[in-house]
Amino acid sequence: MANLFGTAFGVGLLLAVSIGALAAEAGVTNPQIEALPWVKFLGFRCVHSGGRITDEALKVGLKPTVAFANWGMPPKLRHPFVNHRGKKTLSASIFCHVNFNYEPFREWWRKFVPEVAERYKGKAVLAYKPFNEFHYGFLFDYSEPTLRRYRSWLKSRYGSIEALNEAWGTNYRDFSEVEPPREVPTEEVANWIEWREFTTWTFSDFFAETRRLIKSVDEDALVGSNFWPFPDPVSTGWNPWELARSQDFLAYDIYAVGRWEWMGLALDEVRSAARCAGREAWLLEFMGGPNNWRPKVTADDIWLEAHLALSRDIRCIIFYMWRPA
Known part of the structure; x- marks a missing residue:
């Protein structure tokens, strides 16, 4: 692995070891982190999923990523999503648990996020990372807050319902009548395209x-x-080229181990999207060892796949260690 470290530091990348959310839940203490002097010696960094372990990492000189979500959010702000079949759910996917189009949540978020920034301002943090693998796990969200926002977005886009009707070939009397398609194919192709764009x-x-x-x-x-x-990232609700413009860097999570064609495609995609926005491409979770779905991972696997990432101009690699159940 020495060649990997030399190559990475030689091109100015940051290599990191990640401690996941389970560490905080298990009560990781300051002495436990200090028991890893080799992490500090090699210049590794610690990334986490909670405020407590961030503070512990800072105490011992590690440079954590401030990974935060809706900590302490009042339960009443959890507005349900609605999928294209009309089913309500409080989670759109395994990591998407807040309806970010629900305005009361956004009002709370606008107060909460600056508080997080104030807490860590001036401290040696690597970056701020809101949420984790945020995406829809079904065909978009049809809840009322999202539909209201869609209609408002259409109004700002077209200016008048007459202009929309002319462009779409429809006969709506008001923007409040517009319903996004829930099936594909649809007769209203323009509506479907705009719904995806929105x-x-x-x-x-x-x-x-x-x-x-x-x-x-x-x-x-x-x-x-x-x-x-x-x-097909657009089917998850997001578009990497759009996301890259909204952030200081665009990051993917990749666990490949031998699936090099898929890995190459993913690396090219994140690099392309980041470059188009003048941003860096990072890997915030990268295979660092065995896990439940890849029980056999060798040092050669990690060495080779890290070099595949380096060759595609990935500027930060965080090796994410899972503890197989």
């Missing part, structure tokens, strides 16, 4: 606002989040 915009708008809130407190902060490279 959905990707509203994701990037949420992350852009979060970045502005942090920088209103700490203008030098780096703000970005990590996403999972799906075969």
Whole structure:
């Protein structure tokens, strides 16, 4: 592994070891972190999923990523999502548990995020990372807050219902009548295209606002989040090219181990999207060892795949260690 470390530091990358959310839940203490002097010696960094372990990492000289979500959010702000079949759910996917188009939540978020930035301003943090692999796990969200925002977005886009009707070939009397399609194919192709465009915009708008809130407190902060490279990212609600413009860096999470064609495609995608926005491409979770779905991982696997990432201009690699169950 010495060659890997030399190559990485030689091109100015940051290599990191990640301690996941389970560490905080298990009660990781200051002495436990200090028991890893080799982490500090090699210049590794610690990334986490909670405020407590961030504070512990800072005490011993590590440089953590401030990974935060809706800590302490009042339960009443959890507005349900509605999928294209009309089913209500409080979670849109495994990591998406807040309806960010619900205005009362956004009002709370606008107060909460600056408080997080104030807490860590001036401290040796690597970056701020809101949420984790945030995406829809179904065909978009049809809840009332999202529909209201879609209609408002259409009004700002077209100006009048007459202009929309002329462009779409429809006969709506008011924007309040517009319903996004819930099935594909649809007769209203223009409506479907705009609905997809709106959905990707509203994701990037949420992350852009979060970045502005942090920088209103700490203008030098780096703000970005990590996403999972799906075969069709638009179907998850977001678009990497849109997201890259809303953040200081664009990051993917990749666990490949031998699936090099898929890995190469994902790396090219994140690099392309980041470059188009003049941003850096990062990997905030990268295979660092065995896990439940890849029980056999060798040092050669990690060495080779890290070099595949380096060759595609990835500027930060965080090796994420899972503890197999």
